[in-house]
Amino acid sequence: MDGTLTIPVHDFDDIRRQLGIEPGTPILEAIEKMPVDQARETHRKLHEIEMEIAALATPQPGAVELLMQLTETGKHLGILTRNDEDIAEATLEASGLNGFFNSECIVGRETCAPKPLPDGVLHLLKKWSAPATHTVMVGDFLYDIEAGKRAGVRTVHFDSSGTFSWPQFTDHKVTSLSEIKWLIGR
Secondary structure (H helix, E strand, O other): OEOOOEOOOOOHHHHHHHHOOOOOOOHHHHHHOOOHHHHHHHHHHHHHHHHHHHOOOOEOOOHHHHHHHHHHOOOOOOEEOOOOHHHHHHHHHHHOOHHHOOHHHEEOOOOOOOOOOOHHHHHHHHHHOOOHHHOEEEEOOHHHHHHHHHHOOEEEEEOOOOOOOOHHHOOEEEOOHHHHHHHHOO
């Protein structure tokens, strides 16, 4: 969602600094290693930071059109995020994309183990009774693509810069969401 359907605004280095987490360390995994009381307080701070960021969300160019097309063609839509689900919903609302997603299909870290584990993708596949072969995971970061690959679905790496840092996990590469329209029929 963040960086895929919405324009990225997260400064992960600053978030780590605010939380006292070493540079370059995955945030959720670092919190998981903390003592229980420290982890609880750090999660609380992280939630505050993420809620502030959610309020700044704006849609990625082409997001509304793509979501409209997917909805009109009867596709199941879900959000798989490393955020809490209420933060995902706040992000979707701030960006005007909330009308496209059923809250039951917004899967955050409190429902399933976070990406790069495939749990969230598998959860949605089961909910939709959908085969992996008819499902696509779109994301802008390695964890998104890894989760999709581990779940056995096709992956689309969205990278507006055209760098595509993880080709070994990527089935399709796009630099704009409008390019995904071409992939829908495949």
